[in-house]
Amino acid sequence: MDFDFTEDQNMLRDLAREFLTEQVSVAHIREMMEDETGYDKDLYRRFLGLGLIPFPEEYGGAGFGMVESCIIMEEMGRIPYPGPFFGTVILAGQAIIQSGDENAMSRYLPDMANGDLVVSLAFLEDSASWTPATITATATKDGNGYKLNGTKRFVPWGAQADVLLVAARTGEASGPDGISLFAVQANSDGVEATPETMLDLNSRTATVKFSDASAELIGEEGNAWAGLDRAIQRAAVAASAEMLGAARRAHEMSVDYAKVRRQFGQVIGQFQAIKHKLAEMLEQVENAHSAAYYAAWALDADAPDATLAASVAKSTANEASRHVCGEAIQVHGGIGFTWEYDLHFYWKRAKHQEVFYGDSDYHRERVLQEVLAGNVAR
């Protein structure tokens, strides 16, 4: 029983933190808010160049598991990094890996690992939910390939992606059966991406409309759901780590501020109202840490309670980061409400990730399902 990180994991964290803090300045983050593309391709490539890629080694990765993914995402949450790392490497990467399709892996993963290819997963539709019933886009056989029709919402970096992985129906009208996964070249005919502006200006999404777009099957026809579900679960845990990073950073800023900001002749951290808030925030941050890394380990270890743990992690991180980042604004007072002060970055990033890959309601329901199914650790 060892809950600490290994030496390799600590080195990985140091490497990621050093690069991100040195290379991703506040000025850069603010610049990217106004930028049309929203991220710096060169910077993105250079980060990937560190080799911190949670892909199997044979496809250009470092063989990292979820614990390592979470370490990287926690560090990204502390910045917070503006760019398609999460969308490409975690979300789309897992969608391909969990599909089990080795052809797709060798075709896409190496280029994703070196930054030549930005890939995203187009999953959500109008109902913006994470259950199989959400998927109504359809794909029909057309020669060697497929023709894809439907509209996907909130596709992460959907307007910047080179390839879109799309969940669509080839069979039944609802339920997990009959869902297939496809790869669509973003520049092909019948693909139209419209950027959406979100509260977190550094988290880009798009509505993508497919009209008879040419699509290539990944994995088996009609059997994509299980892999997609595993990929989304892993995305949820990695997002939990990102929110943890954002919350911990917001908490640290608040503690630092409370030590220097003076009101009524004393630093505000001497007031119980502030001191106790900061103590409660610490408890929540530590809980989010325990939950995110337990889940990451459970997924890596294929533990019987891995799905349960993933849902516990996401709902815990959702609530913790919402509370911690919100209270951080309160602790800061007026300055915390200004655009010039960086605190809102964290609040907005956490809020963004809160609603994706399952909100708290979704994950609480899933926790109960897993418990009733007996998929627990005991």
Place this chain on the structure above:
Amino acid sequence: MDFDFTEDQNMLRDLAREFLTEQVSVAHIREMMEDETGYDKDLYRRFLGLGLIPFPEEYGGAGFGMVESCIIMEEMGRIPYPGPFFGTVILAGQAIIQSGDENAMSRYLPDMANGDLVVSLAFLEDSASWTPATITATATKDGNGYKLNGTKRFVPWGAQADVLLVAARTGEASGPDGISLFAVQANSDGVEATPETMLDLNSRTATVKFSDASAELIGEEGNAWAGLDRAIQRAAVAASAEMLGAARRAHEMSVDYAKVRRQFGQVIGQFQAIKHKLAEMLEQVENAHSAAYYAAWALDADAPDATLAASVAKSTANEASRHVCGEAIQVHGGIGFTWEYDLHFYWKRAKHQEVFYGDSDYHRERVLQEVLAGNVAR
């Protein structure tokens, strides 16, 4: 627009408070916890003798409405009074009044008003819910009367009542139609009451089993639901006032304690942790006051939003009194956790009333139903 009480209402409050604080000592309350009957009949009669009865004047009442009922119940919550006033005068009284059956009114109300008769409403069954579907007890015609069968749970003062009003089905198997109201003499054959011990030892309830018990119809056969629903709504609002009284008293005790209890060389009310808690508690008490009396007025005035307001009042009082009484224990520390200190009376009374006449979930759902039906004030 006048949210203040009238002079008459203030006098009524003074009268009730004077009697209750002088006559219902802490020693008496503690004695009643151990008492088999659970209340002092003479004291009960003497309270009724003050004439503060919210029945129509022609049936021995003072013609009071819900505002007056709430004033009395708020004062009872401040003690909190151990006895069947709420069960008999408010709950059973309203069940009879709202039935519209004038025979039943003249037969029962005057004796209830002078204390000769303790009456209760036997409504809940195993599912402990407040919707029509709850009612599965049945009554079948038998000569001039009816034979009643079924088991009722959590009947307020059900083991002490002389007469039990029982909601039972004479028609359809579920839904609001086919529900009738009956009067059953508690000492008749086929009635068996088993006391239940509840967290609040001063709030007595019983499981009452009816086996072919002779029952007398009140109102029209099969049409009792609307009246029962109105009665339960009024009970909910009166219970809100009782919880308000308990919460306000717990808050007052906490403020007083925080002014004298010294720790670390100062009174604890000087610590922000305590001061801010007490401020939040005040806000919640005041909200419960606004909500309870608005609802009482709306019911008296037959306002279009009366049902909405009743549900707002109960869910508000539920949450406020739960929070305020719970925090009162925290403010008091160890002493608040002792049997000898009176604070737990309020906490337990509020907790008791929280689950009856609709919990917060029930009333939030009902609020939405009323809003969707357009039954709002605007």
Place this chain on the structure above:
Amino acid sequence: MDLRYSQEDIEFRQKVRAWFEENLPKKKIESFEERREWHRKLYDAGFIGMGWPKEYGGQEARPMEQAIVGEEMARVNAPAGVNGLGISIVGPTLIHHGTDAQKDEHLKKLLTGEEIWCQLYSEPNSGSDLASLQCRADIDGDNFIINGQKIWTSGAHNSEWGLMLARTDRRASKHNGISCIMVKMDDPGVEVRPLKQISGSSEFSEVFFSDVAVPADNLIGELNTGWRIAQTTLSYERGGNTLSRVSRLQTTLDRLLEVAGELRVDGTRAIDDPRIRQKIGQIYSEVEVLRYASLRLLSKLEKGERPGPEASVSKLHYSELDKRAQEIIQEILGPYGQQISGAGEYAFDESDVPYGEADTWAYQFVWSRAGTIYAGSSQIQKNIIGERVLGLPKEIRADRIELEERRKEEAAADD
């Protein structure tokens, strides 16, 4: 206890409602000058400075009338007038503490919107602890020379004048060396820098003062009595906001109910999901309680009672409620709640109030974070409630100990 509106109030409301039906701008107000025109129209209708004494151009309207106008404006999402702070704070200060010349010069213009005022109180290091302000006004012949910085100045870029609190005696204790001074915002040495909020908009500014010369005649009241003037500022607006706050929240809830009726989650309407029903039921209940509490407050105001520290309960209530409500709304709307553009049929700005002021769910959400910070943070309100309403002793605080020590030293020096 009678919570019906009086016949007089009902008729007044009908009149107000009819006026807005007829006069509500048919297109969106774009420029500040258009808004000034609209303000003048509101003024002519008698809806501006309603509580002011008649001799200064007001209506001496009852609190309920003020509340009704506020509510009706919120109901139709009518654009606001201009010079809100001027009318609510500067005017009453001048009426009570100004000279006749000051009153003649400013009061009428202030009311009609000819003269826009801002409030120069807060400083970067004086947030909750306003009395620690450092901006200096040094006497130099017939002038004050002003140096320092103000922050959180609302509408500074549109203002002709500012009402300033400045330190005029640096040796006095912190509450006793402050004066209240009128400053022209286009004077040399005044620089306004808009401050962007986390909503992306700029409702506030920083204002910098470098050797700004202001005539000594611009002093309001006595020298060094500014703190007392600021603390006792008497507003004539009684209850004007109480119902409009509720009304705005109700408009939000109406739209939320519409969206929840349209949004289909996995084939089911959101409004049919018991979990979402609970959430909406909860917010709706809380907003109703705010309405009841507002009516209770109005009822007191109508009787001429002045809610003193109890106003802190009200501030705490609505600002914290707004925060809770917006969090729950975000839970219900999911990603749609965070969309600033492109939310289509689920957007807030496509509500059925087409001529009013646009908004988004995200903007409402962000701003709900401000209410518990500005105008006395929730922490400050809880202190006020604890000390002035519940009578708990003041907390032991560094500045109070210093004050105490200084008093002792002075007493010792006197011996």
Place this chain on the structure above:
Amino acid sequence: MDLRYSQEDIEFRQKVRAWFEENLPKKKIESFEERREWHRKLYDAGFIGMGWPKEYGGQEARPMEQAIVGEEMARVNAPAGVNGLGISIVGPTLIHHGTDAQKDEHLKKLLTGEEIWCQLYSEPNSGSDLASLQCRADIDGDNFIINGQKIWTSGAHNSEWGLMLARTDRRASKHNGISCIMVKMDDPGVEVRPLKQISGSSEFSEVFFSDVAVPADNLIGELNTGWRIAQTTLSYERGGNTLSRVSRLQTTLDRLLEVAGELRVDGTRAIDDPRIRQKIGQIYSEVEVLRYASLRLLSKLEKGERPGPEASVSKLHYSELDKRAQEIIQEILGPYGQQISGAGEYAFDESDVPYGEADTWAYQFVWSRAGTIYAGSSQIQKNIIGERVLGLPKEIRADRIELEERRKEEAAADD
């Protein structure tokens, strides 16, 4: 990072589980003597004082082994042994600060349950502020003469001995005049009065001392160093409670799931109501997080790290979580949750742990209110976290100012 139990731990757990399967009492323990017998059995099995040094009768067991025994006991709802405070607090104090004679006399008896101890620390006016205690021990020849009152003494009526903090120098500052003394509970002048809790039960007592003569040899450590002794008390029980807390909550949740599967609300099982599913899902998640956090703590302990102030985070976490969880359980169970007798098929005490200790939902609910008050209230824990973990400066407090002033006066007097 590897969260699997080691092979050694798995085998140890199997051994422990087997032992309890075989030895768990077949009927309810009624008397204190029966419990003492059961304790002796636990001791013989090596499950008592597991963390103690071997030379004093302990096992020097690893934290994980202690946690596993705790967890397994909670899993089968096994009755507790006796002398919990004696073993966790008194013994370690004697080992570190006692004389050889004191150790020889007490340690073995204490471990086997032959000698039951209680802790005489708290006083009515010294709750969170323990160092302000007033109970006096005056030196009189070879004796201390003890006068005063203690409160919240757990198990006082069954105790042979008590470990007392008493004031031995009333002129010294409050932390410097306290001594640590062993008191025999049947000495003349000691009176134990049970204190009834709001649960109706009496787990604690008040203890009154009137001219109780105690031999001076009963002093532990130096005179007037009692506060330091109490503050640095080193427990050998590391992690023993971490998993048992989780296990108890899981037992509660298991039963809740059963009840929610049986209870039919209007024809539907409670467990099928989406609102109730959310509530259970939430508690379950929170308990899982407590389990993860406990494993994280255990992992630190296994490496010999001593969690100092971080233990406050853990205390705050589980005590507040228990309070939240019990409130939600009450919401789900409605009136059934408040039934003390007669709850029939929905009762907690009819769980499938027939030989363990009975309980009710109501009892659990009431006791969840104690956790955030005893052993350092949540307010105190937050102070500790704020100051010792986050490094925020101490708050300005009356006793600190007094201390400061006294120091100044003393310095002035020295001149």
